[in-house]
Amino acid sequence: MNIYDITVLDTKKQPVQLAEYKGKVLLIVNTATGCGFTPQYEALENLYKKYKDQGLVILDFPCNQFGEQAPGTEEEIVSFCQLRYKVSFPQFAKIDVNGENESPVFTYLKEQAPTEEYSGRPRARPRCSRLSAKPIRKRATSAGTSPSSSLTVRVMS
Numbered sequence: 001m002n003i004y005d006i007t008v009l010d011t012k013k014q015p016v017q018l019a020e021y022k023g024k025v026l027l028i029v030n031t032a033t034g035c036g037f038t039p040q041y042e043a044l045e046n047l048y049k050k051y052k053d054q055g056l057v058i059l060d061f062p063c064n065q066f067g068e069q070a071p072g073t074e075e076e077i078v079s080f081c082q083l084r085y086k087v088s089f090p091q092f093a094k095i096d097v098n099g100e101n102e103s104p105v106f107t108y109l110k111e112q113a114p115t116e117e118y119s120g121r122p123r124a125r126p127r128c129s130r131l132s133a134k135p136i137r138k139r140a141t142s143a144g145t146s147p148s149s150s151l152t153v154r155v156m157s
Contacts, residue, residue, distance in 0.1 A: 004022050005019070008092050008095075034069040034070065045087050048088065061094075062091070065098060
């Protein structure tokens, strides 16, 4: 199984196969509209606008599991995000990221996370964090080719 085998629900509860995003760079996020980190939608939208033409797609999965910080219906969440942060990246139906109703997307992502044996350090417990994305300096290239930029995305506690 891989991420592209998974089907999720969009904000209108219609099925979407993640295979639609094959060949793209995926940034999969679980979000909340009523938490102190909600302003990260602005950074996510800026990141998406800057790199979407180069293949970046942000897939937003709201989750109400942590202190009920994603209240409201999918329609209300989409409206809030579009009006307040001008979000244009794909948003999906609310999901659970843990527990018996855990979304297959997050089950898959957690299964792919490096284990303690792989990384040499204990696995960090997931927690709400803020996103920092900034371009790094342009790389030198050989004569006759244009420089390429890279993007570093860091999750900071």
